[in-house]
Amino acid sequence: MIFRIFEKKELRSLFEILAAHNKIVGPVETGRDKDKNPVYAFAEVSDFNSIKLNYTTTKLPAKRYFLPFQEDLSTFRIKDGNWQKTIDYNAKEPLIFFGLHACDINALNKLDKVLLHSVYPTPYYAAKRKNMFIIGIDCVPQPFCFCRSMGSDTALHGFDMFITDLGAKYFVEILTDTAYNFLKNIKTEEPKEKDHVLYMKTTAERNKKFTAQVETTDLAKILDMEFQADVWKQWGDKCLACGTCSNVCPTCYCYGVEETVNIDLKGARKTKSLYSCNLIDFAEVAGGHNFRPERHTRLKYRYYHKHRGFVEAFEESLCVGCGRCGQACLAGINVPEVIASVRGGKIK
Amino acid sequence: MKPKLKFTDVTTQPPDTQRRKNDLSSFEYTHRAEITSVYPLTDMETIYRIQIIDPEERRRFKFVPGQFVMLEMPGIGEAPFSISSSPSIHGEVELCIRKAGNLTNFLSKVGRGAHVGIRGPFGTGFPMEEMRGQNILLIAGGLGLVPLRSPIAYVQENRSHFKEVNIIYGTKSPAHLLFQYQYEVWSKDDINLNIIVEKTDPAWKGSVGLITESLLKILTGRDSEFYHNTYAIVCGPPVMFKFVCNMLNKFHVPMQKMFVSLERRMHCGMGKCCRCNVGSTYTCLKGPVFDYWTVMNLKEAI
Ligand SMILES: Cc1cc2nc3c(=O)[nH]c(=O)nc-3n(C[C@H](O)[C@H](O)[C@H](O)COP(=O)(O)OP(=O)(O)OC[C@H]3O[C@@H](n4cnc5c(N)ncnc54)[C@H](O)[C@@H]3O)c2cc1C
Ligand code: SF4
Ligand code: SF4
Ligand code: FES
Numbered sequence: 281m282i283f284r285i286f287e288k289k290e291l292r293s294l295f296e297i298l299a300a301h302n303k304i305v306g307p308v309e310t311g312r313d314k315d316k317n318p319v320y321a322f323a324e325v326s327d328f329n330s331i332k333l334n335y336t337t338t339k340l341p342a343k344r345y346f347l348p349f350q351e352d353l354s355t356f357r358i359k360d361g362n363w364q365k366t367i368d369y370n371a372k373e374p375l376i377f378f379g380l381h382a383c384d385i386n387a388l389n390k391l392d393k394v395l396l397h398s399v400y401p402t403p404y405y406a407a408k409r410k411n412m413f414i415i416g417i418d419c420v421p422q423p424f425c426f427c428r429s430m431g432s433d434t435a436l437h438g439f440d441m442f443i444t445d446l447g448a449k450y451f452v453e454i455l456t457d458t459a460y461n462f463l464k465n466i467k468t469e470e471p472k473e474k475d476h477v478l479y480m481k482t483t484a485e486r487n488k489k490f491t492a493q494v495e496t497t498d499l500a501k502i503l504d505m506e507f508q509a510d511v512w513k514q515w516g517d518k519c520l521a522c523g524t525c526s527n528v529c530p531t532c533y534c535y536g537v538e539e540t541v542n543i544d545l546k547g548a549r550k551t552k553s554l555y556s557c558n559l560i561d562f563a564e565v566a567g568g569h570n571f572r573p574e575r576h577t578r579l580k581y582r583y584y585h586k587h588r589g590f591v592e593a594f595e596e597s598l599c600v601g602c603g604r605c606g607q608a609c610l611a612g613i614n615v616p617e618v619i620a621s622v623r624g625g626k627i628k
Numbered sequence: 629m630k631p632k633l634k635f636t637d638v639t640t641q642p643p644d645t646q647r648r649k650n651d652l653s654s655f656e657y658t659h660r661a662e663i664t665s666v667y668p669l670t671d672m673e674t675i676y677r678i679q680i681i682d683p684e685e686r687r688r689f690k691f692v693p694g695q696f697v698m699l700e701m702p703g704i705g706e707a708p709f710s711i712s713s714s715p716s717i718h719g720e721v722e723l724c725i726r727k728a729g730n731l732t733n734f735l736s737k738v739g740r741g742a743h744v745g746i747r748g749p750f751g752t753g754f755p756m757e758e759m760r761g762q763n764i765l766l767i768a769g770g771l772g773l774v775p776l777r778s779p780i781a782y783v784q785e786n787r788s789h790f791k792e793v794n795i796i797y798g799t800k801s802p803a804h805l806l807f808q809y810q811y812e813v814w815s816k817d818d819i820n821l822n823i824i825v826e827k828t829d830p831a832w833k834g835s836v837g838l839i840t841e842s843l844l845k846i847l848t849g850r851d852s853e854f855y856h857n858t859y860a861i862v863c864g865p866p867v868m869f870k871f872v873c874n875m876l877n878k879f880h881v882p883m884q885k886m887f888v889s890l891e892r893r894m895h896c897g898m899g900k901c902c903r904c905n906v907g908s909t910y911t912c913l914k915g916p917v918f919d920y921w922t923v924m925n926l927k928e929a930i
Contacts, residue, residue: 301634353656356702362743363702367656374635399913400655400898413635462633507927534902537895541703548703557902565893566707566728571906571928581905584927589908 282454284468285475291443291450294466295328298376302413305345306378307335325378333379333445336422337602341530342384345375346408347391349554353404353537356548363548371407381419383600385439386432387530388414393594395533404552413458416442421489424603426616428487429494432600444479451479492603494619496587499597502623503588507580511621516576518611523556525582525605525613531598532556557582583618655898658700658745659685664720666740669806672726673771674736675712678746679720686719692753693778694861694889694917697721698897700745701738705731708894708912711749712774714781721746724774724806750897752917754779754887756786759859762885763792765846767872769839769864773797773806775889776863780814787817791857794846798824798839798864802832822846839864840871847879855879860886862920873920886920890929 298304306325309318309332320335322342348370357364388409395405416439427433435442441459444451451471454460471479526532536555541548555562558578563571572578590598599615606614621627665677678699680686691697691711700706713722727733756779764783768776776795783790795814799805802825815821822842824835835842847855858881862872869888876886892904892911904911907926914922923929 297633298635301632354658358703365658365660365702365745376635395900398899400900402900403655411636458635465633504927533900535895536901536903537706539700539703539705550700550702550706555901555903557905562903563893563905565891566732571892577928584908585902585905589905592908 285471286468290466292328304376306331353550369407374411376413379417382435383427383432383602385435386600389438414439418444426492427601428490430601500591512576512580519579526556528604528608689719691749694753695749697746697748704734710775712777760789763858765860766795767862768797769868772863793819796822796842801827883921889916
């Protein structure tokens with residue numbers, strides 16, 4: 281790993297050099313919530329001033345840039361009752377992500393495991409993922425995020441460079457040669473011992489700010505034992521089966537496919553749309569039989585996929601602890617409380 | 629002057645497109661195929677013979693009994709169907725399809741010569757090689773005979789490699805019996821074909837009752853060596869699995885030698901859409917064929 285350190289104003293220069301020839305996506309403020317707190321989102325930016333590097337968690341993850349909510353898997357030309365298929369991976373241009381938090385980088389790493397490094401890689405995802413340059417940035421822990429419990433509070437890979445705010449300067453961790461080459465264009469220095477000390481002090485301070493927790497010891501086993509637990513029914517009674525939790529989740533990738541014929545009958549398309557296992561027909565098969573007809577069985581399934589099935593397959597959970605689902609859920613269902621209740625705690 | 633810093637060119641061809649050429653069952657790789665024959669079995673089920681058009685692809689398209697393909701009618705839909713023909717025929721599959729919804733209804737109006745897409749083969753199959761030298765029990769209920777037609781063909785083509793072979797097939801009534809024209813052929817070569825219907829009609833001369841009754845007759849009075857050296861393949865409605873597998877279990881047929889095929893909604897066939905998830909497993913990747921021991925350990929499997 282290569283470390284450098286640079287003056288804060290240099291980051292603006294880096295941004296401007298990159299923005300001149302690339303499309304940049306970063307966190308921006310889109311408004312205020314009812315308590316007057318800023319609301320953030322990932323959006324395309326061309327002006328350094330509109331990027332809010334000290335942003336809290338965005339409402340929606342950056343997912344739509346690599347797993348669009350809807351995309352055509354293939355299109356067909358229909359002529360004289362015959363057809364011709366065209367596949368487009370929909371990777372239109374390379375993207376630079378300017379300021380992703382560790383949890384969101386880890387979410388990408390987890391998605392990579394299923395969508396890139398498994399038996400059948402998903403070329404649509406791969407094409408977009410290959411064309412990304414990621415600048416990570418340290419976050420300010422929020423009261424609802426439990427990324428530390430999920431081991432996602434720091435990112436070890438999955439980015440090109442990662443910056444940490446040391447007050448007067450930025451500390452940067454360089455992972456790829458692309459990042460190394462970009463950084464040649466701004467003024468950076470070799471960090472000195474005092475910078476290392478400052479870095480360690482800064483991260484230690486940050487670590488103290490993580491408050492929410494999920495106890496993950498033996499969780500996969502406990503979930504197996506508590507499959508029939510009453511708490512699932514109690515959560516199910518609250519759940520509105522709206523699917524919002526999956527929508528805002530940076531690691532939810534389940535989808536459905538639909539085929540439609542164009543209105544002029546000259547073409548057809550096969551469209552993939554992200555879906556949620558909390559929606560009623562998720563496990564319905566032709567003929568109308570539904571394997572998970574009750575809300576609690578579907579809610580439970582979402583937890584089992586993330587904290588049990590994925591663990592079995594990849595030895596880690598499919599949750600980075602960003603807390604978005606809990607923040608967005610209208611019924612107030614959040615991971616720390618659900619897991620605590622499965623482990624024998626009371627439901628508030 | 630500041631250097632022009634442009635971040636990479638767009639790679640619209642990810643590395644795995646190379647795989648597409650080598651691995652016929654990779655993402656979105658659809659074989660163009662032609663429906664070469666349409667044979668109605670009942671007013672609900674029809675057998676379609678489907679042949680891959682490209683000769684090179686046809687030569688390389690191989691499958692094992694129990695696997696399925698995703699059949700696509702562009703613009704209408706795509707759905708999984710078990711291959712119901714002999715694995716010794718390459719590049720051509722027979723699917724027996726029941727009218728159930730959009731795609732299958734549309735298909736029933738399409739005739740010979742139409743072009744469809746097929747992806748696959750996907751999923752696990754029955755371990756036919758491993759079963760060699762053993763007794764075979766093929767047990768089907770209703771539409772469950774469709775996926776069993778492929779292992780039946782395999783067993784028949786390799787009859788000398790198996791010991792005692794029993795087929796049990798049960799339906800609601802004689803009118804529901806599928807593939808009647810093949811029964812004569814199936815009961816040749818020292819294969820014991822037992823057909824049983826729940827409700828009889830005046831013309832029916834065969835057995836009446838439940839599948840488990842036929843099974844009980846076959847199982848009673850054997851020695852432990854028979855039970856231990858028997859492989860069972862069970863396909864049918866979920867209730868049937870339970871009763872049949874319980875009975876086999878009672879006679880100490882090892883649970884890892886009992887195979888079932890599970891049904892789920894499938895949109896990708898490659899472990900990506902999660903629609904076919906059962907417990908901690910994808911039916912499309914680790915199944916649809918599972919041994920009963922695994923199924924017992926999956927939550928909500930049946
Ligand atoms: C491994 C396996 C093997 C099978 N083998 C056979 C076989 O040999 N023979 C046979 O007849 N059947 C078989 N089936 C069942 C067969 O796949 C279904 O009956 C088939 O999906 C019916 O397709 P359809 O388009 O007619 O039905 P539809 O119910 O109309 O579904 C068509 C498609 O439309 C979409 N859709 C429809 N309704 C909904 C909804 N409510 N929500 C979301 N999407 C929806 C889905 O994309 C779906 O795939 C098998 C299934 C599996 C899993
Ligand atoms: S848990 Fe909350 S967000 Fe998710 S489906 Fe239920 S009500 Fe909607
Ligand atoms: S499940 Fe909730 S906390 Fe976990 S990654 Fe998804 S949105 Fe974040
Ligand atoms: S069919 Fe998509 S995951 Fe199995």
